Amino acid sequence: MVGSRVLQGESLEAFNEGVGYILNRWPPLRSAVDYQQGGENSHLKAEKLIGDVRSWFTQSNEPLHIDDLKNLIYEGMVAAFDLKICDESDGDIAVELMVIHEDCLNGDFRNIEHLRKASRFDDFSVHITIELGFGCVLIPITFLCPMLHGHFP
Numbered sequence: 001m002v003g004s005r006v007l008q009g010e011s012l013e014a015f016n017e018g019v020g021y022i023l024n025r026w027p028p029l030r031s032a033v034d035y036q037q038g039g040e041n042s043h044l045k046a047e048k049l050i051g052d053v054r055s056w057f058t059q060s061n062e063p064l065h066i067d068d069l070k071n072l073i074y075e076g077m078v079a080a081f082d083l084k085i086c087d088e089s090d091g092d093i094a095v096e097l098m099v100i101h102e103d104c105l106n107g108d109f110r111n112i113e114h115l116r117k118a119s120r121f122d123d124f125s126v127h128i129t130i131e132l133g134f135g136c137v138l139i140p141i142t143f144l145c146p147m148l149h150g151h152f153p
Contacts, residue, residue, distance in 0.1 A: 005105050007058060014112045015104040016054055021115040022096050023050045028089060032081040045080035052076060057101055064101070070094040 038045040073090045077083045
């Protein structure tokens with residue numbers, strides 16, 4: 001794309017860090033890893049999904065559309081963990097990722113810093129609904145990132 005902005009240097013490093021914070025603390029992915037829903041190598045499958053998301057942002061030659069990102073996340077969870085997201089949190093995560101991408105493009109790392117700080121705490125708990133193949137179940141999960149629930153500065 002002519003005139004497109006790309007992440008590089010400090011912005012790229014901060015963005016990659018932010019993607020890791022956001023996805024590693026997303027309850028469906030965290031639960032899938034904790035309960036090995038993708039088998040013994042669930043953590044590797046999670047890292048692959050995180051890498052795929054990073055690549056989607058950094059290697060796309062097309063304009064970035066949030067629905068495409070949401071589909072990437074949703075399909076990645078289905079492929080890696082046979083887990084369908086029915087609480088629509090994949091859309092929330094896509095929004096958060098788009099926000100930090102734009103922030104990093106603009107050299108604004110405040111949300112990344114908030115994520116760093118939030119990663120030090122483990123006392124934020126939520127209930128989510130995920131589909132495990134036989135319908136939706138309610139699972140309490142410890143959630144480490146309050147930013148994902150509208151706590152932007």
